[in-house]
Amino acid sequence: MALSYPIIAGLCGLVEVMYMFNADSKERILVVEDEADILQILCLYLQYSGFEVRGVKNGQEAIQLVTEFRPQLIVLDLMMQPVSGWEVLDWLHANRITPPLPVLVITALNHLTEQVRGFEEGAIDYMTKPTQPGLIVERIRTILSLTPEQRMMLRHQHMDEKRRVLERLNTPQPDEFTY
Numbered sequence: 001m002a003l004s005y006p007i008i009a010g011l012c013g014l015v016e017v018m019y020m021f022n023a024d025s026k027e028r029i030l031v032v033e034d035e036a037d038i039l040q041i042l043c044l045y046l047q048y049s050g051f052e053v054r055g056v057k058n059g060q061e062a063i064q065l066v067t068e069f070r071p072q073l074i075v076l077d078l079m080m081q082p083v084s085g086w087e088v089l090d091w092l093h094a095n096r097i098t099p100p101l102p103v104l105v106i107t108a109l110n111h112l113t114e115q116v117r118g119f120e121e122g123a124i125d126y127m128t129k130p131t132q133p134g135l136i137v138e139r140i141r142t143i144l145s146l147t148p149e150q151r152m153m154l155r156h157q158h159m160d161e162k163r164r165v166l167e168r169l170n171t172p173q174p175d176e177f178t179y
Contacts, residue, residue: 026052027144030071032062032088033106034080038129042075042106045133046140059083063091071101073140078107078118089121102143102151106131112166119159124151126158 029051033039036057043055054069056062060083062074074092078085085105092101102124107114110128118126125139146154 026050027073028052028054028069028071029073029075029140030062030065030069031055031075032057032059032080032085033075033077034058035077038077041133042136046075046137049137051140059085059088059091062088066092066097066101073144074101074103075136075140076103076105076107076123078105078109078114086117086121089118089123093122099148100151104136104139104143106136112162112169116159116162116166119155119162122155124155124158 027050029046031039031042031046031053033042033055034057039055039057043053046053054065054071056065058080062076063083066074074088076085076088085107089103092103100122103122105118105123105126106129107118107126108129109115109118115126124143127136127139143151143154
C-alpha cells in the first residue's frame with residue numbers, strides 16, 4: 001500500500017495528520033482526556049501511527065460518541081468532570097456494548113487499589129502518567145491484536161497480579177518493625 005506525504009487538516013479542534021489511503025482499514029480509537037495538551041499529543045501521535053482517532057475532553061462526550069464513532073478501543077483518563085472515567089467504565093458495563101470495547105486507562109492515579117478497581121471495572125490495561133506516546137501505541141497494537149477471549153484473560157491476569165502485590169503489601173511481614 002503506497003502512502004503519500006502527511007496532509008495536515010483539522011479534527012476535534014486539533015491538528016490531524018492523515019495518510020491518503022482507505023480510512024475503512026484504519027482501527028478506530030477514542031481518546032478521552034480532559035487535559036487539552038495531552039489530548040492533542042495523544043490524538044496526533046495515534047493518527048500519525050495509522051489509527052483513525054477522535055478525541056473528547058470528558059466522559060459525557062465519550063458516552064455520546066461511542067455509538068456514533070464505534071471505536072475499537074478507548075484510551076481513558078479517570079479523573080474528569082462532569083462525567084469521570086469511572087462513570088464511563090460503569091456505562092460501558094451497564095450497556096453491554098458488543099463486541100466488548102477494550103479500554104486502556106491512562107491516568108495519574110497510581111495507587112494499586114485504584115489499578116485493581118480499574119481492572120474490576122473493565123479496563124484491559126492500566127498505565128500511569130506521565131508515559132511515552134510510543135509505549136501507548138505499542139500497548140494499543142498489542143490489545144487490538146488479541147481476540148476477545150485473550151483480552152479477557154489479559155485483564156484477569158493484570159487484575160490478579162495487582163491484587164497479589166496489594167495483598168503482599170498489606171500483609172505484615174514477620175521481620176517487619178512496627179511502632
